Amino acid sequence: MPRPSITMLRIPAADGRASHFPQNDSMASKTSQYSESSIRVLKGLEPVKQRPGMYTRTDNPLHVVQEVIDNASDEALGGYGTEILVTLHRDGSISVEDDGRGIPVGIHPEEQVPVVEIVFTRLHAGGKFDKGKGGAYAFSGGLHGVGVSVTNALATRLDVTVWRDGAVSTLTFEHGGEVTRPLATRKIERGEKKSGTRVQVWPDAKYFDSAAIPMAELQRLLRSKAVLLPGVKVTLVLEKTGEQTVWQYEQGLKGYLVEALAQGSGAELVIPMFEGEHFADPDKNAGEEGFAEGEGASWVVAWTEEGAPVRESYVNLIPTPAGGTHESGLREGLFLAVKSFIEMHSLQPKGVKLMSEDVFARASFVLSAKVLDPQFQGQIKERLNSRDAVRLVSTFSRPALELWLNHHVDFGKKLAELVIRQAQARTRAAQKVEKKKGSGVAVLPGKLTDCESTDVERNEIFLVEGDSAGGSAKMGRDKEFQAILPLRGKVLNTWETERDRLFANNEVHDIAVAIGVDPHGPDDEPDLSNLRYGKICILSDADVDGAHIQVLLLTLFFRHFPKLMANGNVCVARPPLFRVDAPARGKKPAQKLYALDEGELEAIQDKLLKDGVKEGAWQISRFKGLGEMSAGQLWETTMNPDTRRLLPVSLGEFDMPQTVTMMNMLMGKGEASQRRSWLEEKGNEVEADI
Numbered sequence: 001m002p003r004p005s006i007t008m009l010r011i012p013a014a015d016g017r018a019s020h021f022p023q024n025d026s027m028a029s030k031t032s033q034y035s036e037s038s039i040r041v042l043k044g045l046e047p048v049k050q051r052p053g054m055y056t057r058t059d060n061p062l063h064v065v066q067e068v069i070d071n072a073s074d075e076a077l078g079g080y081g082t083e084i085l086v087t088l089h090r091d092g093s094i095s096v097e098d099d100g101r102g103i104p105v106g107i108h109p110e111e112q113v114p115v116v117e118i119v120f121t122r123l124h125a126g127g128k129f130d131k132g133k134g135g136a137y138a139f140s141g142g143l144h145g146v147g148v149s150v151t152n153a154l155a156t157r158l159d160v161t162v163w164r165d166g167a168v169s170t171l172t173f174e175h176g177g178e179v180t181r182p183l184a185t186r187k188i189e190r191g192e193k194k195s196g197t198r199v200q201v202w203p204d205a206k207y208f209d210s211a212a213i214p215m216a217e218l219q220r221l222l223r224s225k226a227v228l229l230p231g232v233k234v235t236l237v238l239e240k241t242g243e244q245t246v247w248q249y250e251q252g253l254k255g256y257l258v259e260a261l262a263q264g265s266g267a268e269l270v271i272p273m274f275e276g277e278h279f280a281d282p283d284k285n286a287g288e289e290g291f292a293e294g295e296g297a298s299w300v301v302a303w304t305e306e307g308a309p310v311r312e313s314y315v316n317l318i319p320t321p322a323g324g325t326h327e328s329g330l331r332e333g334l335f336l337a338v339k340s341f342i343e344m345h346s347l348q349p350k351g352v353k354l355m356s357e358d359v360f361a362r363a364s365f366v367l368s369a370k371v372l373d374p375q376f377q378g379q380i381k382e383r384l385n386s387r388d389a390v391r392l393v394s395t396f397s398r399p400a401l402e403l404w405l406n407h408h409v410d411f412g413k414k415l416a417e418l419v420i421r422q423a424q425a426r427t428r429a430a431q432k433v434e435k436k437k438g439s440g441v442a443v444l445p446g447k448l449t450d451c452e453s454t455d456v457e458r459n460e461i462f463l464v465e466g467d468s469a470g471g472s473a474k475m476g477r478d479k480e481f482q483a484i485l486p487l488r489g490k491v492l493n494t495w496e497t498e499r500d501r502l503f504a505n506n507e508v509h510d511i512a513v514a515i516g517v518d519p520h521g522p523d524d525e526p527d528l529s530n531l532r533y534g535k536i537c538i539l540s541d542a543d544v545d546g547a548h549i550q551v552l553l554l555t556l557f558f559r560h561f562p563k564l565m566a567n568g569n570v571c572v573a574r575p576p577l578f579r580v581d582a583p584a585r586g587k588k589p590a591q592k593l594y595a596l597d598e599g600e601l602e603a604i605q606d607k608l609l610k611d612g613v614k615e616g617a618w619q620i621s622r623f624k625g626l627g628e629m630s631a632g633q634l635w636e637t638t639m640n641p642d643t644r645r646l647l648p649v650s651l652g653e654f655d656m657p658q659t660v661t662m663m664n665m666l667m668g669k670g671e672a673s674q675r676r677s678w679l680e681e682k683g684n685e686v687e688a689d690i
Helices: 044-050 061-077 116-119 148-153 213-229 253-261 324-344 356-360 388-407 408-428 468-478 500-502 506-515 544-560 562-566 599-612 631-639 655-665 672-683
Strands: 008-014 018-020 083-088 094-098 157-165 165-174 179-185 196-203 233-238 245-248 274-279 296-303 311-315 363-370 460-465 482-487 533-537 570-572 579-584 591-595 621-622
Touching: 044 148, 061 083, 061 094, 061 148, 061 196, 061 213, 083 213, 094 388, 094 672, 116 148, 116 157, 116 165, 116 179, 116 363, 148 157, 148 196, 213 233, 213 253, 213 311, 245 544, 253 363, 274 388, 274 500, 296 324, 311 324, 324 356, 324 388, 324 408, 356 408, 363 388, 388 408, 460 506, 460 544, 468 482, 468 631, 482 506, 500 506, 533 544, 544 562, 544 570, 544 655, 579 599, 591 599, 655 672
Parallel strands: 083 233, 311 363, 460 482, 460 533, 533 570
Antiparallel strands: 008 018, 083 094, 094 196, 157 165, 157 196, 165 179, 233 245, 274 296, 296 363, 579 591, 579 621
């Protein structure tokens, strides 16, 4: 039976949507009918039309157009195209044309439908799934399996023209994906282009807040494509005005950053720009065995003392405005290189401790990473989540900067001075926040392993289930800003416990003292000035007992620390339940993949099968508890801010009296019979997605 949880909590799911626990309908209204006929199966592109916000941005149609632009860019990235032409037509439609290989138009051997039709009408179809040797795309902008099919679903009309194999083929869709003009093919006439694809789309205004394409964003997107594809000509044509803009960069990333800084603050550089690139070749370099051939990054970094930094990153030409693990890798690589230089030349003043933000605070950069099988957060690909990208970019950028600094010692010392000044300024600011350990303040719990930083906003405390898991967490944490408080057994159910009697329980006492906040009610104005951690993270096993501990702790915070929950200080850590040891396939080396639950495990296995791995060739391990995970595994999957999936808990929009009634039924000691009846009736509807 799925585990019940708490009605008032609103916990974002991995895709950004909110998971709400069901209201107690049996108490408020008559139970609705629920039978076999209630189950509806959405087919084709219907899921996109029903919930467009799950698949794309709905403020304007730019992202659905970007899907088409990305496909043209992928052709150029693979070396098959040299031009991309984007036209905004008078009738409001947008067309994207390239000179790549052209989408295949033949009949699919399994589906018995033209391939070009499948590409535009099936959510999980495309040439980018084939990652093995000889695959259509070694590197591409992601593998979410939606792409231009979403563009088609949210359009009133979409025309496709393909030049390929001596013929030109046309196909028209209308009404969100219906084929109204079947595939028609004729021979290419003299003077026509030999190969390429042209897609013209009329976005359906009813799906978007505004039907207008934001011109500044479109221009920035197209310019970035030209920067990241040196030598490729990118053109934007506005039919209404006849205006035409062409971008073609030969200097690549450096020229782009110089231009961006000049248009911004125009601040003077502290040292010349640091630029470089490195791509893996495991056959030649033994240290690169963990990466696929061709994976790597190009970068250019500039340090200035004034002005707002310019920071842009891309993965396989896809802009990642929310950053992600590739940016984390660059930050780590730069920090370790500069720290090594400072230590080698004995430049660090006594009492000054360097941190990564000291190196990164005044850095502007453009980063372009190539990742064989990128994993993004959400369908719109704004943030890279691939764990290996941290090590990939860090491994390649660090030695390059170390070598450059030691070949240019004078520039290295100037950079060191800037970094040390940043560290000193940060230290002075942090000294304003003092830990109060004097008389009149409770002594911190003995089993608390505290962090070193005094930056409350950055600091985190993990409330960990059991001493065994607490040991792994202590060894795996970042002691700079992460504290560990092991909890023994299950915490007291505090729903009906009076506030004055809370401290009779050792676990609750230790939690309150460790976080520095006294219990309070929803109408109180608690003293949060002594709050010691910006994030209070509940870390328990990924099983039923672990879920029970989560519920008990969430009950404690909702009942007795509601201000912390309202402020978003409370979070739930999500450790994996399974580990999959996947063999090498195609260009991808052997990997350790982690799944939060059985659903993710099934998705990983499906992906391995699509990659050509024979069933049974991988090994599956199930973690019986956090104590079974090594410190490194716990850090990588659950505690590392760059790679973990930490869910913030907030108070959603709800009726407080009804919620309190529900909580009384769920957590009240004298409500066993009513709770059992409710579980029998509603248990199968409860989402267990925490």
